[in-house]
Amino acid sequence: MNETIKLLGNHRCVREFDPGKDVSEAQLEAMIKAAMAAPNWANGQQVSIIEVRDPRKKSKMAKAAGNQRWIEEAPVFLLFCMDFYRAKLAAEKNGTxxxxxxxxxAVMVGSTDVGIALAxxxxxxxxxxxxxxxxxxxxRNPQTFVELFNLPEYVFPISGLVVGVPRAIPDQxxxxxxxxxxxxxxxxxxxxxxxxxxxDTTISSYMAERTGGQDSSDWSSKIARFYDNGFEEYAENSSPTVKKQGFHYK
Known part of the structure; x- marks a missing residue:
């Protein structure tokens, strides 16, 4: 097994960051270049990434994303957008x-390309x-991101990525x-x-151990609740903003 496979299998999501350590521009450039080297549909390159370090913007984003404090605490936030604005300019240039x-x-292509680039x-x-x-x-509140970053038509925020130096790494x-x-x-x-x-048995045991017995919930109950009514804010805000940005699918 090579080092890349080991790295992939060792992934954790980190939500505790060292406030005294920054992410360098060289590190960020390496990440962006890696993202843009990813496969994409028709070589359309339907992804744009916005780097954010401004504390005021990060504070607004944290609230809009559901009060996720690690957006504010980490030094860098990357906003991954599906982007057909360049395709629009290409169409205008060529009279199509x-x-x-x-x-x-378009939404399926853009979302897929963002996911591959983000990975x-x-x-x-x-x-x-x-x-x-x-x-x-x-x-949850995509219009906030559209306005905060002046996203033009045919550009829509799909996901963010918080980046920092870990202060603590959770169990996998x-x-x-x-x-x-x-x-x-x-x-x-x-x-x-x-x-x-x-x-469900595995996750229940994992949660009980992680929370000292305070939470022993399982996977299926969480997913069932979220896909019943936990995603309502997304449903209310995401689709209307997608269409407002120019994606007029039926």
Missing amino acids: HLKIVEDIE NAVIAAESMGLGIVPIGGVR KPRLPLKATHHKEQYDAEVQKESIDEY
């Missing part, structure tokens, strides 16, 4: 129409001993059994219920 923004495909940035950061945590909460959270997520030749629906039961 940007029809893709009228189809759900590259995460691996680059962790290879340098930095800690990260992705922030999907930017979609267990994942679903591979039999639930690794399928061979066809999807195996039969194994899913058994896998969920097994994983």
